[in-house]
Amino acid sequence: MGTLRFTLRTDKIGKSLKCPLELIYQISGQRKKVFIDSKLNAINWDAESQTAIYITPIKAKKIFPQPYKNLDAVILMDSEVEEVNNSISKVKSDINDIEKRFELDKVPYTAQMVIDRFKNNKSEKTQKEEHRDLLFDFMDKYIKDHELTREKGSLGVYRSIKNHLHAYQAETKHKVRFETIDYAFFQRFQNFLIGRTKTNNNGEVSPLLNNTTIAKALSTLKTFLGYARRHGIKVNDSYKDFSIKREKLEVIALNEDEFTALLNIDLSQNKKLDKVRDIFCFSCASGLRVSDLEQLKREHIKNDEINLIVKKTKTELTIPLNKISYSILNKYKDQNKPLPLISSQKLNEYIKDLCELAKINDPIEIVRFRGPKRETIIYPKYKLIHIHTGRKTFVTLSLERGMSAEQVMAITGHTDYKSFKRYVDVSKKLAKVVMVKAWGEVSNLKAV
Template sequence: MSKKKTIGTIRFELRKGVRGENGKLPVSLIYSIKGNRKRFSLDQTILSEYWDAKEQRAFYIPQREAKRKLNHLPVNQLLTEIEINEINDILDSVEIDIKAIEDKFLALSIPFSSQTVIDALISKKPDAFKVEEKTDLVFDYIDRYIVEHEASREAGSLSVYKSIKNHLKAYQDATNHKVTFEGIDYSFFNKFQNFLIKRTKTDKAGNINPMLNNTTIAKALSTLKTFLTYAKKEGVKVNDSFRDFTIKREKLEVIALEQNELQNLIDFDLSNNKRLDKVRDIFVFACATGLRFSDVQQLKAEHLDNESINIVVKKTKTALTVPLNIFSAGILEKYSELNKPLPTISNQKLNEYIKELCELAGIAKQIEIVRFFGKKRIVTTYPKFELISFHTARKTFVTLSLERGMSAEEVMTISGHEDYKSFKRYVNITEKRKKVVMLKAWGAPKERKLKVV
């Protein structure tokens, strides 16, 4: 993380003329403005062997090397990497506090000197900077992860990291258990999972309900694992035992249109409703191509030729070619006079109108949704149109393509699915697929007469 520059000059150094216990030297802050220097002694001492004068920070010496270099010291007095990090965290916090003090003086238009800044610092830190683990380190790294990936990731995909940060802060507040990289181990994951299961919210009627279902909790835990792996690659020391924690995932329903429902939608008379007619065309186009909303939205004339759509997928940043078919080509032809290949509607409005459209078209089959909140099983029944969103089109493309006899590999190359693990839940979605692929591979049986007993 880049440090914000202060107005004054900050230096940390060891006071070599003053030796304490076991030859340790006190760490001093030297702060100056326009040549006016003030020295402030921090409540930190360290052996000179652990100090990098150029970097003005402590550095870790592996235990084996430290035993050789500092053989006059008992092993229990050698500094661990955690202790080194704690000292450096204190020095970092001093710099941050000085910057905040300077900013406050500037905001209030109050002149300040090196002495007034040091006085404010002493007032802010009456305990003279006793070693205390920096509790917001994990949260800072989550913020850093979000900032560093804003340019390369969709906002929606980063929102899960903001969510996990909020859950971790809630856990820390509720349990008074500091959330640190070293502390996030196998045991932590068990406790954190139980905490998420027990979280509740109060509805408008005053009823207390579980806040998160098991599916959402599994996603949060998976996100935390991904983040810890990222932090480790960045050089942060994490507790590897978190990898042993197994996340239990429940099988989710795949909401997709059946062939007759899609055909009813295509045939539905919307001659008197231009708004829903456009919505239908965009939705059916996605059903026939498997494109996500972000890719339909970015579609331009240069992405099209007579046979296919050629784009770089926004989510994965990979090149994708989608062959045109009778449905997708027909819709593009309908809007050929527009500046863009398709009409433009916001995602929020599109999802709202799709539900309205599907209700009008009679797509109202009752769908049972099962969710678990801890051990509690909750079953809710919805008319199908309430569960349909734009993303349903992508699921429809996959399921109907499979039912029509396309192989999983063929569908994946068109839809852009790179991970079979996330794709395979579609493969056995309907019994119709079994019949289609059997007849394609082995031929249709002759009609046979059943013997009546």
């Protein structure tokens, strides 16, 4: 059996700043090289472990030798790192199969013979799969067709499910096609996702996905199959019978006291956090998503209302201003933009600092399941707060202040009551507020 080693050819860096990965195969003193179908940046390659590694954008900017403007496009995402490592594993498996075939046939082999067979198999496979990869080709088409109508982040889950399907196909050796994705496939694929693992830099192995992420992946696959069926592709309809178990997620939102604490905290000596508070509290008082905060212009604000086309859903929304949202806009009336926005990454970081300063630190238990295993972590609340918490805070506080679910949904743009209902369930004060609104305060009632 020969030895395999992978090396990143940094001497062949391309315009994309990524380098090709080369396989070095050696046996009996003979050594041959061949490029594999993976390219990555040097900071994403760990030569010692022979694997691609994930580097956060913040860390990458600190260690990258040159200040490239498009660094975020150069470094690999989690899913891309996973794809490269799957490709490496597949190459190892293919070489091992070639060696075993020679040995079973009792044919003495050289390094050149192994690499030639590897190249031929790769070429034959490419030719055969040109007409057999309809599912993956159609998935690429789906992503491309929706690039202009969907948020970039929302399409990421489709790229992720594609990577998971490729990994499943490589590990099980079962070709994934539209006609083979039935009820039984969903069961096998779910078990495969539960069993996926990742290894950190210390060699510790842990599950790659939790049950919530797995449920999202399976739901996305169902949505994609329905889309394919509507476009005339023959799909095995038995997949519809597979039931996806979804876990109830925690709703992290500020309560009335916490929101008041944020509004009243003295930030006269901290202009940065003062602006961050205004952005976050505006979201809490309007229910706007960060994507709509970013697109907000003065032309959208007329007659004490915000009127805009929601970036995510492409629907028109009208949001009445209240005393809090109005006062924040009025504070920046002399500036070009209604709000002093900064990047989402910095905003989320500073919001945590702001909430910690406001002593929003009640312990919050986060429970997740990986297969049957229950994992619990307790965080101080400020660590779980980010810009999207503002929208959730608007919903919960509006309900607690007596607005009906229908009224709140009309302002936030929610159209599915099933997804909205979790806010109604989590608002413990809601029943009392509704009772008082309908029947009056207890102090005003006379005992019979």
